[in-house]
Amino acid sequence: MSTQNSQQQFRDPQARQPGDQGERGGARGAVRPDALGSALGWFGIGLGATELGAPDLVARAIGADDSAVSRTLTRIFGGHKIAGGVGVLGSEQPGRWLWGRVAGDLLDLSALALVAARRRVTGAGLARPLLAVGSVVGVTVLDVIAARRHSRAEAPGHLVHARSSTTIRRAPQDLYRRWHDFESLPTFMYHLDSVRTTDGTSHWKIRGPAGRKIKWDARIVEDRPDELIAWRSVGRSDVRNAGTVRFRPAPGGRGTEVQVDLEYQPPAGAAGVALAKVLGEEPGQLLAEDLRRFKQLMETGEVVRSEASPTGSRPASRLLRQHPARPLGRA
Amino acid sequence: MRANCWLGRGEVEVRQVPDPQILNSHDAVIRVSKTAICGTDLHLYDGFVPTMMKGDVLGHEFMGEVVDVGHDVETLRIGDRVVVPFPIACGRCNTCLAGDYSLCENSNPNASLAEKILGHAPGGIFGYSHMLGGFPGGQAEYARVPFADIGPIKIEDDLPDERVLFLSDILPTGYMGAEFCDITPGDVIAVWGAGPVGQFAVASAFLLGAERVIVIDRFPYRLEMARDNSGAEPVNYEESDVREALLELTAGRGPDACIDAVGLEAHHFSHAAHSYDRAKQVTRQESDRPFALREAVRNCRNGGVVSVIGVYGGFVDKFPMGSLMNRGLTLRSGQCHVQRYLRPLLDRIRNGEIDPSFVITHRLGLDDAPHGFTTFRDKEDECMKVVLTP
Numbered sequence: 001m002s003t004q005n006s007q008q009q010f011r012d013p014q015a016r017q018p019g020d021q022g023e024r025g026g027a028r029g030a031v032r033p034d035a036l037g038s039a040l041g042w043f044g045i046g047l048g049a050t051e052l053g054a055p056d057l058v059a060r061a062i063g064a065d066d067s068a069v070s071r072t073l074t075r076i077f078g079g080h081k082i083a084g085g086v087g088v089l090g091s092e093q094p095g096r097w098l099w100g101r102v103a104g105d106l107l108d109l110s111a112l113a114l115v116a117a118r119r120r121v122t123g124a125g126l127a128r129p130l131l132a133v134g135s136v137v138g139v140t141v142l143d144v145i146a147a148r149r150h151s152r153a154e155a156p157g158h159l160v161h162a163r164s165s166t167t168i169r170r171a172p173q174d175l176y177r178r179w180h181d182f183e184s185l186p187t188f189m190y191h192l193d194s195v196r197t198t199d200g201t202s203h204w205k206i207r208g209p210a211g212r213k214i215k216w217d218a219r220i221v222e223d224r225p226d227e228l229i230a231w232r233s234v235g236r237s238d239v240r241n242a243g244t245v246r247f248r249p250a251p252g253g254r255g256t257e258v259q260v261d262l263e264y265q266p267p268a269g270a271a272g273v274a275l276a277k278v279l280g281e282e283p284g285q286l287l288a289e290d291l292r293r294f295k296q297l298m299e300t301g302e303v304v305r306s307e308a309s310p311t312g313s314r315p316a317s318r319l320l321r322q323h324p325a326r327p328l329g330r331a
Numbered sequence: 332m333r334a335n336c337w338l339g340r341g342e343v344e345v346r347q348v349p350d351p352q353i354l355n356s357h358d359a360v361i362r363v364s365k366t367a368i369c370g371t372d373l374h375l376y377d378g379f380v381p382t383m384m385k386g387d388v389l390g391h392e393f394m395g396e397v398v399d400v401g402h403d404v405e406t407l408r409i410g411d412r413v414v415v416p417f418p419i420a421c422g423r424c425n426t427c428l429a430g431d432y433s434l435c436e437n438s439n440p441n442a443s444l445a446e447k448i449l450g451h452a453p454g455g456i457f458g459y460s461h462m463l464g465g466f467p468g469g470q471a472e473y474a475r476v477p478f479a480d481i482g483p484i485k486i487e488d489d490l491p492d493e494r495v496l497f498l499s500d501i502l503p504t505g506y507m508g509a510e511f512c513d514i515t516p517g518d519v520i521a522v523w524g525a526g527p528v529g530q531f532a533v534a535s536a537f538l539l540g541a542e543r544v545i546v547i548d549r550f551p552y553r554l555e556m557a558r559d560n561s562g563a564e565p566v567n568y569e570e571s572d573v574r575e576a577l578l579e580l581t582a583g584r585g586p587d588a589c590i591d592a593v594g595l596e597a598h599h600f601s602h603a604a605h606s607y608d609r610a611k612q613v614t615r616q617e618s619d620r621p622f623a624l625r626e627a628v629r630n631c632r633n634g635g636v637v638s639v640i641g642v643y644g645g646f647v648d649k650f651p652m653g654s655l656m657n658r659g660l661t662l663r664s665g666q667c668h669v670q671r672y673l674r675p676l677l678d679r680i681r682n683g684e685i686d687p688s689f690v691i692t693h694r695l696g697l698d699d700a701p702h703g704f705t706t707f708r709d710k711e712d713e714c715m716k717v718v719l720t721p
Contacts (some may be wrong), residue, residue, distance in 0.1 A: 169425050254425055289443060296437045299423045301403065304477065305354040306455065308384070308465020309440040316443040324386030325458065325465045326334065327475070329349040 033094035037146045041094070041191070044085030044101060051078025060083065063128030064115045073111060078323070080104050095150030102147055105140040107134065162262045162283040166291040167253035170298045172247040173226045179245055180229060188293035188303060190311070191278050192284060208274030216236045238274055240265045260295070261288060285315035333721070334388040334471035335700040340378035343389065343701050351467065351475035355402035359479035361415060365492040366393035366469045368717040369500060370526050370594070371642050373708050375460065379595055379619070380644050382444055382461040391417035391457040392499040393469025394492060397479075401523055406480045413483035415476050416669035417500045419455040421465060422481035426454075433666035437602070439464045440478065448645070453666060470700055472721045484673040493718065494680055497531070498689040501716075503672035504591070504640050505531025506538075510553040511638035511663040512588035514539045519581050521545045521630065522563070524592035525553035527690045528640060528715045532590045534561045534685055545580055547573055547626075549598065550711040556584040560689050568600050577630050583633035594641025621647035628654050628662075639664035690716040698710035 033041060051058050055074035056066055064070045084104055087097030116129040168175060178184070182202045186192040193207040206214040216237030222230035222244075232242040241264035250257045262283070266272045279286055292313045293303045303312040308325045334348045351360050369392050374380050394414040397407050407413065418433035426434045435454030439445060442452035445462040455477070458468015466668040467474065476483060486495050505528050508715050512520055520536040525548035536544045545708045546563040548554050554565035566576045577586060599622040608620040627637050637660055655662060679685050692715040695703050703717040 127585070167425070168429075169423065186697070285443065292442060295424075296421075300357070300421045300437050300478075302355055304421075304437055304440050304455075306440045306465045306477075307351075307354070307467050307475075308387075308461050310354065313440040313442060316447050322441075322461065322465060324384045325461065325467045326336065326386055326388045327332075327349040327351040327467055328354075329352065 015169055025188075033098075033150065034146075036142065037094050037098060037150055038142060039137075040098065040101060040146055041085040041088035043267055044081040044088070046085075048078040048081030048083075048085060051075060051081065053078075061128065061148050062112060062115060062132040063119060063124070063126075065118075077108060077111070080107075093150075095147055096148035098143055098150055101263055102140060102143045105136055105143055108136050109140070112136065118124070158266070159278075160264050160266060160283055162287045163260065164284060164288040164291050165257060165259040166256055166288075166295050167250050167257050168295045168298050172249060172256045175258060175298060176226045177258050179294075188297050189290045190293075190314075191290075202231070206275070206278055208271075210278050212270075212274045214271060214275055216241065216276070222310070238271050239325075258291065260291065262287060280315065280317065282315065282317065285317065289313050289315050332472035333697060334467070335390060335697065335719075337383055337387045337389050338373060338385055340485060341376060343376065343704055345698050345700055346386075348388065348471070351473050353399060353401045354475065355477055356401040357478050357480060357554060358401040359397050359404055359407050359413075359476045359483070359698045360399040360476050361393070361395040361413065361469075361476055361483075362398045363393050363395040363469055363474055363721050364412075365395070365496045366390050366471075366697070366719050366721065367496060367499075368392075368470070368703050368707050369717070370447065370528065371459070372704070374595060374642055374644065376704055376708065377596065378690040379643065380460050381448060382441075384465075386527075387458065387461075387465075388467035388470030388471055389458045390470030390474075391459055392496065392501070393457075393474060393475075394486075394496050394499060396472070397483075400479060404479045406407070407483065409442050411693055412486045414486060414495050414498045414662045414673070415457070415469065415474070416482045416484075416498075416673065417456055417459075418482075418504075418666060418669055419457065419464065419477050420481050420670055421478050422528060422670075427481070430668060430671050431665075432481075432668040432670040434668075445649075456666070470697065470719060472697070482670060484677060486677075489679070490674075490681065491688075493688040493691060494648075494686055495677065496638050496718065497690070498669075498673055498676055498680075500667065500669065501527045501690075502676055502685075502687045504528050504529050504667040505533075506535040506589045506672055506676060507665070507667045508532040508592060508638045508640035509535035509541075511640075512536065512541075512590065512636050514537075514541050514588070515607075517542045518587040519543045519545065519611075520588050520590065521547065521577060521586035521627070522557075522590045522592055523597075523627055524594075525550070525563075525565075526592065528551075529590075529592035530557055530561070530690050530715075531687065532592050532640065533557050533563045537561055538679070538684060543580070545577065545586065546625075550710060552652045553715065556689070556715065574630060575627060581632070583632055586633055586635065588633045588638060589627035590635040590638045591623045591627045591641045593623035595621070595643045595647075597624075597641075617646050618646040619643045619645055619647045621650065625649065625651055631658075631660055634659045636661045636663060640667070642666075691718050693717040695719055 051074045055071040058074050059070045084101045088094045112129050112133050182195045185195055193205040196203045202218050204216050216233040217235050218231045218233050221232045228246050230244040233240050243262045246259045248257050296304045308322045332350050333345050336346045387402045397409050397411045419438040420427050420432035420435040421437040423437035426436050438455040439452050441461050445452035455464025455466055457466050509532050518541050520541045522532045525546050533544045544563045546557040548565045549569045557563040558565050597620050611617045631637055697719045708719050
């Protein structure tokens with residue numbers, strides 16, 4: 001079991017304050033650049049090569065004077081771009097190199113500002129430097145988008161924490177018993193594909209994009225009847241994770257308060273990207289909808305469906321593309 | 332089947348859509364015999380309620396015959412004649428058990444959307460935007476009714492459809508508005524809005540023992556209906572000063588309770604005031620125009636009740652909070668908890684205390700729904716209430 005280290009990384013969820021978000025930090029991982037990242041990498045190499053090879057051409061295009069200083073500066077910028085492009089395409093951490101590109105974009109912009117300022121003094125037209133500024137700003141935006149996307153995926157080891165709670169008008173023992181039946185969790189936890197239990201170990205499966213499976217095994221680490229179940233992934237898991245569900249009587253006969261804490265460590269690389277696509281930007285929202293369906297199931301006997309949401313409740317971010325409120329099927 | 336679909340602001344069309352199917356085991360499917368256009372449908376029509384989607388089937392006032400039931404439905408049988416309440420309620424959650432059915436905790440699968448806009452989510456409603464569930468409405472030949480054991484009330488005698496149809500929404504809504512007023516002997520109640528809900532608020536205030544009821548509107552035919560049918564004292568705000576009239580009619584006390592049966596698309600006698608709020612609405616600085624609400628608060632007697640049953644969707648501007656707080660007013664509001672009122676109001680209809688059909692002015696086929704919407708919105712032809720027969 002390789003759980004010793006990871007167990008130490010999981011803090012006691014109870015130590016958190018209400019409203020806490022997940023935390024970051026920890027080990028590193030490797031990812032390949034996506035389509036946008038690769039495109040920017042190649043673009044950097046291409047433009048850098050031009051700047052290095054034909055600095056006078058570039059200088060003229062942006063409206064700079066054809067002096068030795070501007071030629072040298074353009075060559076330096078070109079070298080920086082080529083190095084950045086190679087880094088994005090070849091390194092194990094394209095996100096960092098993409099941030100390097102953003103820094104280069106800012107240098108380009110300040111140089112262009114100098115060019116424009118000089119042309120204003122000399123009375124030359126501003127059309128060329130402004131056009132160049134516009135293009136660089138456009139590229140900067142793309143660089144920032146790609147850099148943010150990649151650095152998120154490259155920060156594995158950061159522990160994602162999600163917590164949600166609900167009140168259900170059922171006795172704690174009913175809810176405890178239902179939750180303890182891990183194999184039936186996918187009825188209301190929609191991101192789960194299946195859970196199978198064999199002698200004390202449960203085998204969990206999530207179906208990611210393009211049919212990709214993410215799997216892990218888990219064991220119960222604490223079990224207090226009608227009060228609490230805590231579980232933790234063990235062995236070779238695609239994603240290290242732990243969860244706790246607590247049941248306590250709600251005041252004044254209002255049923256039972258159910259609180260769930262989940263913590264997971266997104267894996268590096270494609271599995272991490274796949275997991276992020278399944279869990280979305282706000283795993284807490286996903287968990288809140290799981291609990292909403294659990295409540296419906298325990299209070300009404302089934303997950304409530306409307307024609308607009310025929311599979312039941314979903315986080316708001318996923319409701320933007322829903323079916324119109326009209327009967328399903330063909331007219 | 333044919334159904335009246337929302338296509339965009341100011342545009343509805345009767346289209347061919349699939350027949351509804353059972354999606355949950357507590358569902359029933361109803362063949363609609365009568366359905367109506369509600370003032371709230373006009374708010375959807377005019378584009379004031381967020382999260383509508385092209386193709387949504389409208390309509391939350393309907394009744395008909397049960398043609399199919401899910402396997403967990405216990406109280407309804409195929410062939411039963413039922414009126415369907417507009418709020419969808421599970422009957423099992425804490426809120427339903429407390430009688431607050433329109434706030435059901437389980438009936439809105441799009442609750443997360445409503446939470447973003449409203450803070451917490453109310454229950455689902457038929458044909459009433461996606462944030463309230465995304466359920467198709469009843470302006471159609473058939474409708475699926477979730478939690479069929481909790482909502483629909485069986486009509487077992489020969490009361491005609493037109494006398495019981497309004498149990499679905501506007502009669503209980505007006506009644507709840509009057510019930511909010513805690514009416515005691517001698518009370519004078521003022522009602523803003525003499526539309527269908529206002530008519531029933533007036534009638535209900537009298538049923539609950541009000542001494543006098545004053546009704547405020549600008550359409551003479553609406554004021555006359557409230558006077559002739561229920562004995563209300565009309566005030567036309569385009570002809571007289573509402574504040575002066577109310578002071579005079581209550582000898583300076585002010586009404587004991589004020590009911591806002593207008594809601595977010597109110598009009599104002601002053602073009603300047605109207606334009607101010609209209610401009611804020613258009614520029615999205617406020618979503619709702621609260622003229623009636625502002626007046627109701629300012630004119631209520633000290634310590635009185637302001638009862639809000641007109642529909643609001645989002646935010647209002649210049650709410651007279653100082654008047655409300657310093658004068659100890661009580662504000663009560665809500666989408667009607669229809670299920671709570673079905674039985675007692677059916678009894679009142681049956682024993683002749685009220686015949687809600689007096690508000691009906693237009694009877695059309697379902698295919699004429701688009702025409703019904705414009706007639707009702709523009710108050711053409713002295714339109715008060717449009718009933719559609721599929």
